[in-house]
Amino acid sequence: xxxxxxxxxxxxxxxxxxxxLRCNYSSSYSPSLFWYVQHPNKGLQLLLKYTSAATLxxxxxxxxxxxxxxxxxxxxxxxxxxxxxxxxYFCVVSGRMEYGNKLVFGAGTILRVKS
Amino acid sequence: DVKVTQSxxxxxxxxGEKVFLECVQDMDHENMFWYRxxxxxxxxxxxxxxxxxxxxxxxxxxxxxxxREKKERFSLILESASTNxxxxxLCASTRxxxxxxxxxxxxxxxx
Numbered sequence: 001x002x003x004x005x006x007x008x009x010x011x012x013x014x015x016x017x018x019x020x021l022r023c024n025y026s027s028s029y030s031p032s033l034f035w036y037v038q039h040p041n042k043g044l045q046l047l048l049k050y051t052s053a054a055t056l057x058x059x060x061x062x063x064x065x066x067x068x069x070x071x072x073x074x075x076x077x078x079x080x081x082x083x084x085x086x087x088x089y090f091c092v093v094s095g096r097m098e099y100g101n102k103l104v105f106g107a108g109t110i111l112r113v114k115s
Numbered sequence: 116d117v118k119v120t121q122s123x124x125x126x127x128x129x130x131g132e133k134v135f136l137e138c139v140q141d142m143d144h145e146n147m148f149w150y151r152x153x154x155x156x157x158x159x160x161x162x163x164x165x166x167x168x169x170x171x172x173x174x175x176x177x178x179x180x181x182x183r184e185k186k187e188r189f190s191l192i193l194e195s196a197s198t199n200x201x202x203x204x205l206c207a208s209t210r211x212x213x214x215x216x217x218x219x220x221x222x223x224x225x226x
């Protein structure tokens with residue numbers, strides 16, 4: 001079975017400083033991993049995905065994540081936060097179904113960006 | 116761009132009512148999903164469908180049913196709404212082994 005733990009429920013950073021959102025996963029086989037972002041009153045938007053190619057994955061809006069198998073981690077980073085990054089972020093692991101993929105979501109991390 | 120449209124953004128219903136939440140996608144995706152989102156719990160899968168008239172239970176199907184009569188439309192049904200079903204409901208669609216695309220959600224309040 002797959003599971004995801006997001007280590008921080010809330011993260012607060014100042015505009016222009018780095019962002020680190022932490023995620024650990026558990027999977028019985030080589031996983032596919034995703035980060036999604038949700039802005040207030042909106043659906044989820046895919047930021048990036050890891051599917052067993054390069055371990056450093058670049059996504060949209062300057063975000064990237066590094067897959068570390070030895071640490072079972074998939075932390076999300078951004079060098080410089082922008083006010084528009086304030087949102088809730090979900091780390092997601094994909095489980096296999098016979099048809100398509102079942103997603104298992106972390107509890108979410110709310111990112112606050114201070115001016 | 117993929118478009119997943121949920122028919123209502125906000126909905127208020129009374130306990131015991133039968134409630135229908137509708138979702139339509141425009142990309143001919145085989146797979147469609149219904150989730151509920153609650154603070155601190157992330158998203159939890161209620162039901163999914165991998166083809167017309169096919170459905171599978173997710174992690175929390177109790178109190179819900181679904182209908183998929185056409186490929187583009189996936190309906191979530193609360194047979195007899197209860198206050199513990201007050202939540203944000205999100206629909207998603209995808210082709211097999213591709214990332215899911217989400218609608219904007221329906222915020223449902225059961226009074």
